[in-house]
Amino acid sequence: MWKKWLTKRSEDYSAWYNELVEKADLAQPSEVRGCMVIKPYGFAIWENIKNNLDQMFKNTWHSNAYFPLLIPKSYLSKEADHVEWFAKECAVVTHHRLMNNPDGTWVVVDPTAKLEEELIIRPTSETVIWRTYKDRIQSHRDLPLLINQWANVVRWEMRTRVFLRTAEFLRQEWHTAHATKEEAIDESKQMLEVYDDLMQNFLAIYGVRWHKSESERFAGADDTLTIEAMMQDGKALQSCTSHFLGQNFAKAFDVTFKNKENQDELVWATSWGMSTRIMGALIMSHSDDEWLVLPPAIAPLHVVIVPISKSEDDLNQITEYLVPLFEELESMSLDISSSFMDANIPVTYKIDDDDHKSPWWKFAEYEVKWVPLRIAVGLRDMESWVLEITRRDTWIKELIKMEDAWKHISWILSDMQTGLLEKSRSRTNENTISANSRDEFISWIDESKFVLAHRDGTEETEELIKQETKATIRCIPLDSQLEQGKCIKTWNPSERRVLFAKAY
Amino acid sequence: MWKKWLTKRSEDYSAWYNELVEKADLAQPSEVRGCMVIKPYGFAIWENIKNNLDQMFKNTWHSNAYFPLLIPKSYLSKEADHVEWFAKECAVVTHHRLMNNPDGTWVVVDPTAKLEEELIIRPTSETVIWRTYKDRIQSHRDLPLLINQWANVVRWEMRTRVFLRTAEFLRQEWHTAHATKEEAIDESKQMLEVYDDLMQNFLAIYGVRWHKSESERFAGADDTLTIEAMMQDGKALQSCTSHFLGQNFAKAFDVTFKNKENQDELVWATSWGMSTRIMGALIMSHSDDEWLVLPPAIAPLHVVIVPISKSEDDLNQITEYLVPLFEELESMSLDISSSFMDANIPVTYKIDDDDHKSPWWKFAEYEVKWVPLRIAVGLRDMESWVLEITRRDTWIKELIKMEDAWKHISWILSDMQTGLLEKSRSRTNENTISANSRDEFISWIDESKFVLAHRDGTEETEELIKQETKATIRCIPLDSQLEQGKCIKTWNPSERRVLFAKAY
DSSP: OOOOOOOOTTTOHHHHHHHHHHHTTSEEEOSSTTOEEEOHHHHHHHHHHHHHHHHHHHHTTOEEOBOOSEEEHHHHTTSHHHHHHHGGGOOEEEESOEEEOTTSSSEEEOGGGEEEEEEEEOSSOHHHHHHHHHHHOOBGGGOOEEEEEEEEEEOOOSSOBTTTBOSEEEEEEEEEEESSHHHHHHHHHHHHHHHHHHHHHTSOOOEEEEEOOGGGSOTTOSEEEEEEEEOTTSOEEEEEEEEEEETHHHHHHTOEEEOTTSOEEEOEEEEEEEETHHHHHHHHHHOOSSSOOOOGGGOSOOEEEEEEOSSHHHHHHHHHHHHHHHHHHHHOEEEEEOSSOEEEEEOOEEEOOOTTSOHHHHHHHHHHHTOSEEEEEEHHHHHTTEEEEEETTTOOEEEEEGGGHHHHHHHHHHHHHHHHHHHHHHHHHHTEEEOOSHHHHHHHHHTTOEEEEEOOOOHHHHHHHHHHHSOEEEEEETTOOEEEEEOTTTOOEEEEEEEEEOBO | OOOOOOOOTTTOHHHHHHHHHHHTTSEEEOSSTTOEEEOHHHHHHHHHHHHHHHHHHHHTTOEEOBOOSEEEHHHHTTSHHHHHHHGGGOOEEEESOEEEOTTSSSEEEOGGGEEEEEEEEOSSOHHHHHHHHHHHOOBGGGOOEEEEEEEEEEOOOSSOBTTTBOSEEEEEEEEEEESSHHHHHHHHHHHHHHHHHIIIIISOOOEEEEEOOGGGSOTTOSEEEEEEEEOTTSOEEEEEEEEEEETHHHHHHTOEEEOTTSOEEEOEEEEEEEETHHHHHHHHHHOOSSSOOOOGGGOSOOEEEEEEOSSHHHHHHHHHHHHHHHHHHHTOEEEEEOSSOEEEEEOOEEEOOOTTSOHHHHHHHHHHHTOSEEEEEEHHHHHTTEEEEEETTTOOEEEEEGGGHHHHHHHHHHHHHHHHHHHHHHHHHHTEEEOOSHHHHHHHHHTTOEEEEEOOOOHHHHHHHHHHHSOEEEEEETTOOEEEEEOTTTOOEEEEEEEEEOBO
16 A cells, blocks of 8 residues: 655654655745745645635725835835845845856846845835835825735845745735824734634634734744644644834824824834745645644635446446435535635535556545545445445534435535544643643743743843743733732833743 | 826827826936836726736636745756846846945945845746746646735836836746646636736736747747737737746746656646736727726725815805715625636725815816716705716716616716727737738838738748837737738738837
8 A cells, every 4th residue: 555654743843743744745845945836735725724814805995006126225225124124135126137158058147137126025015015005095085095915025044944934935915004093003902803803713723812022023023923823743833914104104204294283293003924834834734744734714625435346347337326425515515604704615526436546545645735624435336225435523423314425425524523522622721731830830831831921021031031042922912911019030020921932 | 276297198108107107196216227106096907907906817717825035046047048038137236245335435236245246126936936936836736826916026127117128027827837738728828817817807908819930939938828909099018928848847847746557747836927017908998098997896996975065164064965875885896707806996085075175176186196987966956966087088977866866877987988998908909910011010110000911930031120110029919810821021922910019
């Protein structure tokens, strides 16, 4: 029997992840430093994530647009924190032409084609977008401006890993402009809810959310909200961020509007993004030592049917037997109700009647690519009017009466969707623990837990803790209560616990 | 009454286009040289085009994937014609970091962060994709490989115009690999049919199609197919291309497969693309001196309803009166049957009851953004149980009985869709003419006709004709018959007529 084995998660979680991404045909590193190739099966999953998120954006009155890939160096320099952060790791375009090497051997950069001002490939688009907003926003009637773009960005990361951290990645980035501070803050909070909705109801990933600490904020933001999801190895993965940018970019680009009293005011801003990094979260949340496990809501294919036949005549009989099932599958959908979208996801299926491959080869093939449900049918099943249905999450295999098949399939898909979320939530809750001393803290972090602990709020202490334990403050959780305590490092007073963890 | 007038097409076609693109809120040039900002309304149209085309690709068994933005200089050099064409106009990344200027004034390129090998921002992706195909293709079982990507590309064009020719543009590019020459040629032909299907049935643009002449072929192609559409000023716009690449890229990247006899063979290839340039074709095909005209199949909004009310009480009465219409609109769709897709496009509508704007302001606003149908309702209309429906293509305004409204709306949308295509087709046919002498040729080209003429087939003659008249060979039309004749320039023998025109 054909099967490509994976390293076990317990042996080497990192090797398991890398092997799974490559063997399940999701993506691969390319020869271009730090850039990845997203393969068709991986891209189909990304498209499902993207389409659902995009619909949620449209349902909350946001519009898509497109801004230039290249940013003049001088734009990047306008916001001080922003340039500090991004200048260290950016791809710089300096020339606009190649030429034949005078010695005839190769092409080289044409020195006469030097740009007057260098261009940066966007690491993020705040600057180029706020330059445009300056022309676009005149009056309070032009606000709010709620614009998103789906685009590629480049950050010259030193250590890269497919999906988790790549030099080029795909993402959406919203950039909204508002007349008041309150409205901008509400927007940044609402959009975190949208992300949470997508993650829980579609990706089946539970995450701990709310404010970042000051030192972990986005460059140029007054506040950053995040959702931190626990992977199976206990590490946190920052799944998305939503930033309240205050008036920082409005100041940098001089964007004002006339208010109702005809006075000039600076505009308030938010920005937020989710990227192909979420593919890493998806893979590491649900998959197991066997292969990839995907929640049905974003699986490109739901059901695969494998006829077990020895002859063409057998195959024809089985196919005919299956006609009523096909008809039912055609009209089935997985229905998901969430706060920002009601989705009826058509159930997709495939019959694999390629007689060059054995049924066992096919079983293994579909385990790799992961299809939530596998249906096997042989001649004996036909006689007793049944189907053999195997679900991927639990490996439970059952003989189901033909007339009950559609009900059963529908139930499994929906049960699997909620089951995977429940598993993600329990994992997080069971592995989140309060530490009340430095020793406790160190031992829980060593065991890769999410640790709730007091800290004195200074960047220095945060840095010391990071150096000692590799743990960082992931967020100040939404349900974190005011509570007097002492910093686990300095013993200075603290007002509430924050969430520490090692992170991707 | 508020209205922004446009320059008339007859006065200055080019100014008319530029003004329309900007005033109808489709796109604008950015400060970044040659790059555009696609605004939300323009992007919504592009999304509709993209989604329909993408569905047609999926219906013909193609998959989406994603390949790196950055291409090592050495990849580009592997295919000789290819590097010759693209090296002259490309954005070159040479460094990966900025630093503070030692004098403290600014950020500058960090000279220590020079890349070992320069990277080119993809002008097209054949090279980086064929490098990947080398690893992916081993056996005849791996073929055909039918992969598309939606992505941005950059070509350092000297003269740029929004949508028509920009340094950065958005597009799809397919790259397919096949075991036999015949299959690859069939693929390149089939995909041209797909484009034609999209253009005729969705964009309502008629085009003349088939082979490019040798000198107009894509760099690295053995054959290029095209669709050339006539704009209202008589110039041709190349709307898409489909290339048969022979084994050129397989040779350059050494991509072979084991055939059924277990022998190594080079792979056959095609590539093809349609870009945001098609937005230019769309605008220039249908719009008039008043404003933008869009075919309903890709219009983001179909119907706008403007209540004519003087008080809130009036407005409430009118809104109540309209409830049955809303219900009907909710369930209406524009149904389009084409060879590669059957689409049921939901009819979208909006009621504009913002009482800060006058009805006349709103009428003008919706003319700008162009909505196919405008419905006006006042108290008097209510009394006689009618609606005033105005269609944008013909400006015909009719009072329609409430109970007939949905039938009428449905009919207008479908009539407008076919009417616009018919107009595009007649314009092309009426302005396509055969020239049998050099003088005839020059005078027809001067009058901006599509001219069918004999030419001797040499690149020199083509170049001479271009220098003299600005006309180029747009294509060798599909229905071009073998016919003995003499070249209009050199009087040398010719075997068939080709299509000459001035072009965008």
